[in-house]
Amino acid sequence: MQRSKALTYLGFAKRSGNLRTGVNAISTLKRASLLILCASASANTEKDAQKLAAKLGCPLLRSAALVEEITGKENCKLLAVTEENLAKAILDNLEDNFTIISGGCKK
Numbered sequence: 001m002q003r004s005k006a007l008t009y010l011g012f013a014k015r016s017g018n019l020r021t022g023v024n025a026i027s028t029l030k031r032a033s034l035l036i037l038c039a040s041a042s043a044n045t046e047k048d049a050q051k052l053a054a055k056l057g058c059p060l061l062r063s064a065a066l067v068e069e070i071t072g073k074e075n076c077k078l079l080a081v082t083e084e085n086l087a088k089a090i091l092d093n094l095e096d097n098f099t100i101i102s103g104g105c106k107k
Contacts, residue, residue, distance in 0.1 A: 005093035009086055010036075010070055010079070018083035021067075021076045023048050032056045032080040033087030037101065038067035041077040046101075049078050053102050056080075059091065060101040 013019040020026050023045060026035070035058055037049045053060035058080075068076045081087040094100075 004095045004097050006090045006095060006097060007065075007070065009090045009093065010081070013081050013083060013086045013090075014071065016083070016086075018081060018086055019071070020080040020082060021071055021073050021078070023052070023078050026052055026078055026080040029056065029080060029082065032058050032082050033084045034058055034081040034090060035060045036067065036079040036081070036098070037062045038077040039064055040066060045077050050102060052078075052080075058087070059103055061094070061098045062101050064097045064099075 010019065020029060026032065035049055035053050035056070037046060037060060039062060041049070049060055063070070067079055068074055071079065081090065
């Protein structure tokens with residue numbers, strides 16, 4: 001099975017250190033360009049993710065795949081891409097693997 005381009009760009013973000021994982025780690029960020037929520041996230045985690053997306057002014061996506069499969073970290077439900085160009089590349093190459101929950105705009 002061939003990986004989608006968006007998942008490949010997420011791999012680039014992970015290797016370059018531009019990917020943060022977990023709600024607690026992401027809540028300490030001052031800037032993020034994209035948030036990705038796991039398909040198995042609870043309603044409370046989704047609510048927290050929407051608040052973080054509003055605070056950071058970035059889009060929020062829901063992944064069809066489990067985030068822990070993407071990152072290799074167990075029980076991980078939320079990702080943040082901190083590099084703007086990688087986030088733009090992911091948004092430009094979205095396929096059926098992701099759905100947009102909220103848009104977000106930079107202020």
